[in-house]
Amino acid sequence: MRRPRHRAARVRLLVLDVDGVLTDGGLYYGRAGEEIKRFDVHDGLALAAARQAGLAIALISGRRSAAVSRRAAELGIAEVHQGVRDKAAVLDGLLTRLGLVAAELAVMGDDLPDLPLMRRAGLALAPRNAVADVRRAADWVSRRAGGGGAVRDAVEMLLGARRAWPPAEHAAGGSPPPRDLPAGGDASARRVRQKASRGGSSRRAAAPPARDRAP
16 A cells, blocks of 8 residues: 555545445435435544545535435535536546645545546545455555545544644544534635635535434
8 A cells, every 4th residue: 555644735625435435335215215324423523624624525426315415514515416427527627616636636435436536636545345446546545444434534644644633622622613614724725615615516405314413
């Protein structure tokens, strides 16, 4: 495995697949046939801390799910792209719109459709249980599985590289960050957020309650 930490400090945008990264990859259905997703609360706290530290977050998924829209809204993630057939095209458009280069991008994926995104990224990440081809393509592989803290692991590594983990309020024994955090971070991160708010293609549809706890 390559040594990514010297590149991690440059990352300004973390792009995540959903199924198998933010979730365990299982497909669960309720009695009415509705799709149910399980999210990890530890991932949620880390994503909230990432936003506070100025690290922008985007979700790109081949599937559509109202539960994903709800969870993203809870965490204040505006860049939510679902039902995507050409993930690489969406990513290229996102980088152009936000004014970022590949070296400022980290991508976490778990299966073959994520490989084109990972190959464009300055830092390619994977959960422990990603398929073999993805693990081989990754610069860094989490000790944890998708939906079981892999995203938390990745955020700790990325923020640790810029000496922003643990978050100051937790290191000092303060209160956890609020569900929707105020804008923070350096000037470049603020520009990313401003551009995302002007041009993002977010979807915040109502959804059946996700079976987890918000951070």
